[in-house]
Amino acid sequence: MDDKKQLSVLSMIVYIILIIAAMNFVWKEGVIESKFVVTQAVEQWISSRSYELSLGPKYFSDIDSLEDAEDWLLYALPVIIASPDQQQNFPLYGVRFSLRKVLEVNNTEPRFQNLAKVTWKDKVGIEASRRVSGSSGGYENDDFASFGAFREFGFNSPNAGYYLSGQASEEEVKNFSLGLQWCSEPYSTCSGQLIGTMALSATNASDAVDSCNFQCQQMERDGLLCYCWTLTSTECQFYHVPQELLVSTPPTAACWNHSDVVNVYPSLNTKTNGRTAYFPLMKRFVHTSQQPKAQSTYFADAYGGSQGFLSGLHYWTQDEMDTFTARKRNLSGVATNRPVSSSQGLLFAQLNDWMKGGFLGPTAGYLVVDWLNWNPNHEIVSWVVLKFQVEASGLVGCTRSINHLVIPESDVEVVRRDPGNMLWPGFNVWHAVYILLVGYLVCKELYDLALTGTKYFSSGWQLITGTGLLLHLAVIGLRYYHHSVSKFTESLATSGADSFTPDIAVFEQEAVAWSDFILASCFMMVFLFGSFVQYLSDQIPRIAVLVDTVSRSITPVFFLVIILCDVFLGFVIWCNLLFGKTVRDFTTIPNSAISLTEMIFGRLDVVEELRQAFPLTGFLFYLSFMVLFFFILQYLSRAIVLTSFDDASRSFEDKKKKRQAAKQGSVDQLTKLWKRQVAWAKQVFGLSSHHQKHLNFENLHANYQTQKWGLIPFTLFCAIYVTFVSMVLWVPESHAVVASLSHALRFPTFGKPNALSLDLDHDMSFDRIETREDVLIWLAGAFPSALYSSTEGGNELLNYAASPSYNQVVINDWNILLGQSPVRLSLQYDKMVQVSNGSVTTRFPVPQLIRSNAPATSSAEVVDDRARAVLEKYCGGYKEDVGFSCMLSVDKEVTIPTLKHMRLDPIATNQTRKLTADFVAYNGNIDSFFHVGVVFDFSPSGFIDKTINIGALKLPDVSTIWFLPRLFMEIAIIAFTVVRLVLCLRAFYRVALAAVRKSDAKNIRERLFVVCQVIVYYVLGNPFILFDFLSAISTVVTMVMWYMLVLKPLTQDYFEVKFDFGRRELRSLKGIHQDQESLAWYIMKREVELKKLEEAKLVKQDRYEKMVNATQSLIATQEQDEET
Structure with missing residues (x-):
């Protein structure tokens, strides 16, 4: 790469503009984040649905046989598609099933004909990665014969939409059934x-x-x-x-x-x-090459345009089915006790008919299940594709992928105004600049190719530039191709809400085109920023040395890779032959190569499985492989790079002398301007030789009096500081209590039923919560178990010094929840707004209300009637910081029915933004308070983020024996920090003064420049001086925050010693502690202190009883006032 031309500053500026334009062309702000959160929510929704509970929950990732695949389709898929509790991602229209069967032939092995008369024609099965079409000749091993039989339910018939949309006549409605016909x-x-x-x-x-x-x-x-x-x-x-x-x-x-x-x-x-x-009505499964023309365009083509057995499962919302059923009953005039058909149940019934009719038989080779979801909050269509690859051994591999198509309302409006426009929606000036710059660079490279001929390909930089330009052209072409096939978006924009005809094949073509565009853009970005290195290497000498190092390392590294690949292939064959029959990662040569490569970079789960199956030979294999490849590859490649760096450095020094004359004679005006700006920056920061001959910053460091601190005083200060922080925080003890409270909330389990299989998952816990339904079940079942597990056998407060007359909730025996309404359940809702008429949401059969960014500030703004009724019954008004607060009583006979009511009439809806259950616990053993908050965050994407936040608070107590030692340490820390900071500032002042005197500064501006140079070189240039400043400042901040805590009213009230309680003190106490929980904290602490005082001074007994009775009366009066 040494034969490239020297690039000017002007060319670098043009290239920077190209980078900015290319990023604007392929990347939109917020789109990737939206796709991620939607993907996260959809994957969570799919992966959390179990299909087998008899021997433990099994999920999509556990599928490894046709029986598992059949059970998942029966018991998990209907729950995913037709769940009554959809979480922002609403399925559209139905699910497509594309099945390919393997052709069977007579068994040619006479020894085993009695066991299996027929076998698969191709033992490999059907390759999942092979994209085939009807004319490619890729179906020679497929079975085209029709098979099986199934009953078709009315809801899944091609004409079901006509009846459910309300267009059918009364007579037609009477004769139509959602069930069998x-x-x-x-x-x-x-x-x-x-x-x-x-x-x-x-x-x-x-x-x-x-x-x-x-x-x-x-x-x-x-x-x-x-x-x-x-x-x-x-x-x-x-x-x-x-x-x-x-x-x-x-x-x-x-x-x-x-x-x-x-x-x-x-x-x-x-x-x-x-x-x-x-x-x-019964049908058989017929191959797409033999089927008559489909009446439903949505299921007209199989996945990827391939041939196979295409089946469609239509999805109708429960509201649509309820509306049709009510209309039919009104027309018939006959009352019936038969339950209304559920959307989930009908999907299960049709799938069950398929499975019993032989849909997944022994010749099933490759099944693709895909459907569309719409998220109205992010305006994203997510295309979920599930693939089941069946091998001849009976093993089934399952994979899933989720692609997205963002259809914002702004793009729809642009297409609606001009459907045939050649320019895509969102086309702007940066897109035009990008296309023009790519055209300019292509013409420039073609001109250079014409001048240099085949010599053009001898430069590595030219090859990188040419490859990058080809990728640029591919990106522009794919962007235009996506626009030309955007028929799905165009149909959404030009059709009305009632006239839109969906076609999943058209959407698939548009989504695949966009995915290809993104894939090409990713590679283009790599070459785009990689090519920018040559511009940097021409302007920054040190980068030029590194680039030369890489160039010199390519050849030896290439031959090193050849040697290692030869040995690596031997290890691949070794592990495949010896371990492939047992360890899944070594079953094939490609899998073995991939697994060994991942082992080099730190993957350990393969090693664990290998050691379990082969304890001795597996360890020897791993040891020899890692010693050879990890150490030799790491250190030998490092030696090559170091040698190349030395050669590049020497070459750079030689070239620097030769190019000095050429640089001085440059006529590039931008280059001269660049040099002047660099010279000015050097002068400002003291890099110029003119300033450096007067200011020797290296000698200025000697003025810093670090040696005066001394090792022993500084070590003593560190020891005092660490001891003080440990006494304040009580880290080990607080950590133990935090772990205890966290375990108490995470450990209780609850049961979650499967409505189709009627099994109950008994092992659900906090960590397995995935849906709003799980949240409500946890609140109604597991959360009360955590609260009342230690208080069911009697009053645990009898074990404490506090009065047993206060009935409190205790967690894990020692953590007392404060107050008679100890738990606060806070709910925050977003306002629901109607989507605009131009939104894509109006074309889809999904709810037409979406969440806004504004909070719902009154219960009247809660859309769901049942949730609103629960809020008005159990919760107070809206508060800006917490939302709607529902206080849970200390009495479990009141709390448990309340939480069950909140579950049956779900208080968490699509409108809920956050649900928080928090309380304050007191642990008398370490005399600390703990604020526990269980937070469920419901994002607009449908993902639920759950966390348990526990904060510890150790209030300073002046009555303990540790008060005086702590006070001494505080004084010592403050004194040492002040002296240390003063000495640091004095040393800095001396250095700055010496620098100003030695410089040629003649005015205030030049002197300020010198001070700035001192800051850069004296403070920031020496890490030890910088650490001194930061350490002193952070210590000051720490002590200020400590005294802010000590001087808070809560801290002062807890430890203000008073023994005489009159009416005036009680009225003052009521004014300070308006909150019921704060009052309970105060009284509990006061009781403990007065209980100890009672033992020493019995003469105070009568006055103590009067104080307690008065305080109890005050609490009762306040509770009556709150109830009133």
Whole structure:
């Protein structure tokens, strides 16, 4: 890289402008942060949903078999999509399932034909990373044959949107069902296996048919579903029809739009008088190459445009289903006790039908499940993609990815005004500057290439610059391509709220285009800032030396890498052969190489698994590998760099002499201006030779009298200071209490039910809280256990010197919660505002209210009726610092029902910003107070941040035996600090005065410059002098803060000794301690002191009892006033 041209200051300024324009082109402020918080919330929502609880909770990351994948789809996915407690990220329209099956062939191994007559054609299965299309020839191992059978529920039919949107007529609504859709054939009976019967109890024929339809829809016996039922005069007979008895020819006139490819029907026994067969709409799983044109555009194409078995699961909100059900009941005029269908339950029912119909069979090779979420607060569409890769061994690998598309209202308005504009939304001057500068640089490099020919490629800098320009062109092209395929955004902008037709394939194309643009931009940014090094190396000599060092190190490092790669390959094969059958990270050659590379950089979980499986050989392998690669690679590469640095330094000195004449003859005006500014800066800060010959700052350091401190006095000061801080803070004891309180809140467990599997997770605790529902369950179950675990057996205060008449809550036996309403539950809400008509939110079936940045200051601004009623019943008015405060009583018979009520009528809603439960505890053993705050922060992204904050406060007590030693240490610290700071300032004054006298300063301005030079070189240039100043100043700040604490009214009131309590003192006490909790703290401390005084002075007994009675009366009066 030595043959490059010298770059001018003007070219560097142009390049800086290019950097600024490129950053504006690819990066928007706040977008990455918004994407991160939304991704965090969605991942938390997915990963926290369990699908198996019998032997312990299992989550998405625990899936390793088809059975696990099936259970997760059944018991976790419906809860994720149709949870009644959605957290800001609302699913849109439905979930797409793209399945590819592996083709089976006859087993060619005669020894094992009896065990397995057929095997996979390709034992590798279907590669998940291979992007294939219909014409690429990548489906030679796929099975195209239709398979299975399932019942299609009404909510999942292509026409469901027509009925649920309110457009259908009354007659159409009466005949439509969200559940199974039925057809009948008189004088016929079902064939197949009888799985149950039900006696008829209804006298009305239509009611009897309706009851039997519902019973067949719900029936499942030994994994068999009801595919047909027969009506007799006395009962209903339910049958499961095996697949060999399912036919493509309808037994009667087609009840639905018939398709020979898709629809299947149970075969019926005809000519049976007095009986009627009823059967639901059933379909088979059909390959996309054989399916008729889809009626629903949302599920028209499979994931990535690939071919396979495409299935769609439509999602309707519970409000939409409730509205349709209410309308249908009003039209029918028949009252029923049957529960309203839940969105979650219907999703489970359809998925269960798919699984029982053979959706995930032994030939399932690759399944992709994806759907869209919309976050109205951040205006982000998140595209969740879950991939299940099935191997021939039966192992299933699962991965998830979340892509985003930001659709702000401003961009939608721009597209709405001019849908066909060639310029994308957000195009500004910086975008134009970036495109023009890239065009200019491309033309310049092409001109240089034409002049130099093949010599152009001999310079490393030219290659880096050329590669960077190619990436610039790719970024601009991909940005324009994304704009050209932004049909999803254009459709949102140009269509109305009722006319928008979603298409997940169109969104996928736009999202993938944006992801490609971001990927190219990442590489472009690396080359953009990497190329800037050559400009810096031409202007800053030291950087030029480092660049030359890197250039000289490339060749030896390259050959070193060749040697190490050869040995590394041997270790890769070693660990794959010896450990691959047991350790998952070594199962394949690529996985082994990746795992060993991660081990070099500190990954230890592989080592733990290796040691557990192979204690001796695993340790020997790890030892030899790390010794060879870590130490040799580290020190040998360091030796190469050091040698190259020496050579580069010598080369720089030689070149510096040769280029001196060329620099003096430069005609670059910007370069001359730059040199003048550098010379002026040197003069200001004393770097110029003119000032340095008069000011020798190195000698000025000798005036600093560090030797006068002495080792022993300074060591004594440090010991006194550390002892004083330890006496004030009581760190070990406070840490133990903090750990005790934290454990008491984190340890209690609570049960969380799964509404679909009906299992109960008993091991939920504070650390596993992920949703608002978890927060409320913890408050109602685990939090009371933490509060009352030590007080259920009686009054623990009998063990203390305090009066047992005060009933207090005690945590872990020794930590007393202060006050008769010890816990404050604070809730902060944000105001909900209606989205504007131009927002994308109005096009989606999601709530049209979003959170604003303004707080809700009254209960009337809480949208949810149940939460508002709970607030008005249990909580006080709004306070700016804490929000709405709900005081929890010391009586658990009052507190526990209150918390349960807050859970059943959820007090935490989509409007909640923060929920805090805090209290103050007193520990008499160390005489300290602890403020405990359990904080749940509900972000607009849907993520819940939970923390336990515990602050300790040790009040200074003048009555203890440690008061006098502490006072002595305070005086010693203050005296030493003052003397030390005075000496430091005196030394600085002497140095500054000497520097001014030795300089040529003739006026005030020049003298101030000299003082600034002294500050830079004398104070900041010597770390020990700087540490002296900072240490003295920090000690002063510490002592000031200490006396601010000592002089606070709370501290003074606790330790002000008085023995005579009259009415005037009580009135004064009431004025000081208006808060009930502060009054309780004061009384408890006073009781302890007077109890000790009572033992020494029995003559004070009568007066002490009067004081206690008066104080108790005061508390009761204050509580009555507050209740009034």
